[in-house]
Ligand SMILES: C[C@@](CO)(OP(=O)(O)O)[C@H](O)COP(=O)(O)OP(=O)(O)OC[C@H]1O[C@@H](n2ccc(N)nc2=O)[C@H](O)[C@@H]1O
């Protein structure tokens with residue numbers, strides 16, 4: 362039997378839950394059984410982890426069905442990542458599938474700049490602690506402050522503490538000629554008002570950019586020959602027009618760099634959706650390559666290069682949820698409460714340029730204030746009436762979501778969203794989403810995942 366490891370997709374959720382249910386039967390005779398019997402993987406949490414690219418499956422090459430999986434957990438924070446779960450169907454054990462999954466996850470974590478992988482397991486089960494020990498994990502003092510988070514979670518779950526052992530494996534940073542992995546987060550515009558038009562046709566606006574803990578994944582590997590190659594790309598976007606390539610080329614020229622780069626992208630942010638995917642990809646290329654190529658450009662210089670690429674690029678370069686004015690380039694970081702979002706994709710490409718040209722667009726709105734936004738008084742999006750009139754599918758998505766709370770359009774659309782105070786509320790809305798739309802749940806963040814990655818990779822900027 363041969364197998365391959367791939368990123369899990371939403372369609373794998375049921376199979377993964379079934380693998381876990383089958384694998385747990387191996388503990389029937391173990392004192393931990395009453396606990397394991399009572400809990401199982403929450404499918405919604407698994408789906409969110411899959412959408413964030415944190416789950417991989419081992420697929421049987423013949424059946425193409427998952428026979429094992431590994432799930433990483435970023436809750437530890439800083440440069441530490443956790444293994445939330447790893448399971449292989451008992452019928453497929455002793456074929457190296459578990460080891461391959463473990464190595465795959467550790468390789469990804471290393472490329473993403475993580476310096477340590479932690480896990481909690483059972484000391485006395487041969488396929489638990491001894492298996493991890495064979496793969497470079499060492500048992501740590503479980504009372505160490507670094508494991509307080511894991512101990513708390515065990516306590517919340519009622520896991521019998523005496524059976525638990527925590528293990529860690531150190532990871533080295535990728536060498537200069539190895540692949541590195543960088544996030545390109547999406548954004549939502551929590552409101553958008555147009556206050557004027559400049560002589561060059563660009564519009565003066567006010568908006569709040571909320572960065573999300575979800576987005577595209579960019580892989581970069583520097584080259585000595587100065588060439589910029591996009592190896593896997595954005596469907597429907599040729600390399601010559603890809604913002605990633607534009608950003609890399611602009612930085613290389615501006616900073617007089619001799620090196621080049623290989624680029625791969627895993628596109629998750631729908632294009633032309635108002636979630637800023639192209640702009641964020643460009644910002645990630647600028648910020649990550651500034652580090653990898655050792656250009657030494659300041660955040661101001663990078664943001665200015667970003668502005669030359671597009672109005673939305675600077676906020677992603679700065680990496681903070683922000684109040685923005687000008688054409689979107691004057692950015693003031695803003696502290697927003699912890700919130701989740703149910704985001705709906707009506708599968709409608711909306712042209713930003715066409716909307717900005719619409720005759721019915723309100724271009725002379727009075728300026729709003731941060732306090733009018735914070736009080737909930739200013740939450741409108743100037744594009745919404747026009748998008749509603751021109752794009753019935755987006756209107757239908759707004760109407761459906763509006764049945765659950767205050768539905769909003771992001772940027773020029775077509776994605777729409779609803780803000781909630783708890784993850785469960787967002788999940789409850791996403792669960793009921795009609796099949797004609799795609800819904801998912803994302804968390805808003807203050808600091809961009811790109812900048813967290815930059816710190817992990819040892820940069821200060
Ligand atoms: C509407 C917003 C809100 O965040 O986002 P999206 O819906 O695109 O995500 C942005 O303002 C979009 O920014 P971005 O997508 O970077 O715009 P650009 O590529 O610079 O410009 C695309 C076109 O939109 C128009 N444009 C853009 C920004 C702006 N402040 N005034 C404009 O008039 C210009 O006609 C330009 O030709």
Ligand SMILES: Nc1ncnc2c1ncn2[C@@H]1O[C@H](COP(=O)(O)OP(=O)(O)O)[C@@H](O)[C@H]1O
Pocket residue numbers: 595598602603604605630631632633634635636637638639640642643713772773774
């Ligand atoms: N790396 C990229 N990712 C997404 N879109 C890109 C990229 N490079 C170029 N584009 C082009 O930019 C257009 C706008 O993309 P995007 O930023 O996703 O939308 P929006 O501005 O609505 O948030 C796409 O339709 C696509 O043609």
